[in-house]
Amino acid sequence: MTEDIRTLKDTAWLRNLAPFAWPRITLVALAVVVLLVSMSIAVGGPPPGQAWILLAAGLVGGTAATGFLPSGRGLAVLAVLVVAEYVLLGQAPEPWSSLSALLIPANGAGAVLGQVVSEARAAKRRPVIVDAWVINGNEQKKTDQAKASAIEDLAGWDSAATGRFVVGRNGGLFEAVGSAATGFIVHCTADYHDDGAWRVLGSLTSRDETEIRMPAGPVRAPTGVVSDLQTTNKALLRFFHYRGPAPDLHWTSGEHILDLKFG
Structure with a gap:
């Protein structure tokens, strides 16, 4: 097998994934930008460091739940995760408690990224024939x-x-x-x-x-x-x-x- 054919086969899953992935990644990026801009307007300045931490945690949690678990179980785990995070942070001192609602859209955006991860994992497992x-x-x-x-x-x-x-x-x-x-x-x-x-x-x-x-x-x-x-x-x-x-x-x-x- 030549390197040219091997390269095409090794990257074919990326080409097949792109039409599914790019709209979702773009949507998540826009949502994060809108969320951060809205928060900046609300606080009259850059979002606090705690907001960045919660945003990152929500994205990682949502991605992990829907990207690495079967679809039904992943959504159930994500729902439990969101509720648990919201309740626990609601009892935390400021500014954590007032920022707890940020986890809901952050986990939602992570769930969309998780769909991309799940599709990518499935695409890599599919046998690829470079029919060209x-x-x-x-x-x-x-x-x-x-x-x-x-x-x-x-x-x-x-x-x-x-x-x-x-x-x-x-x-x-x-x-x-x-x-x-x-x-x-x-x-x-x-x-x-x-x-x-x-x-x-x-x-x-x-x-x-x-x-x-x-x-x-x-x-x-x-x-x-x-x-x-x-x-x-x-x-x-x-x-x-x-x-x-x-x-x-x-x-x-x-x-x-x-x-x-x-x-």
Whole structure:
């Protein structure tokens, strides 16, 4: 699995969470601002330190109750928490007693943040499939655009400067190292989880070797697995159709082909 695909999968839950989270976070932020401004007007100056402490406690309590407990139990715990806090603070000396009502909106705002936390925890547990083409780390949802981008990248690719050329979708990966000048070593699989599913384009029958330039320095590979730009382009376009090694091209399998995955 390449770092590009892994990064998209690791962050997909954040992208899925954003439409749910941002309106609620914005609402809570506005509510806190309005609450603090109203308090400043009422006291004729900045809110006292005790008000900040109660606000923070309410936000944390509400978030914890609804974010880490099942929804029904969380609301019940939050209700008991609010009542207990209000009663206890009502018996406390000033200014705590007069500020006790602040806990009600603070816990309410915390409950909204708790919904975001709960949804985030659920989103991270859901299995994620990145159903899009990933062209050297760039996501493309439309196949035609992905093809055009990949072909353009490959024509100017030089692994000595940029490393491995990678196109992926779900479990399928197409990888190439080299350049148009030296030729490319092409690996392809329909399931990157399975090491045995990898194939290298060409054959290992030739004893001649070709030099391929990589960022760490030149490497040598059997000439039979070094393909020119036209052949590599053909394999790449077939990958967009089959999402794995094209059956009409000559591929070599076996554990030893993974030793040729330079870069």
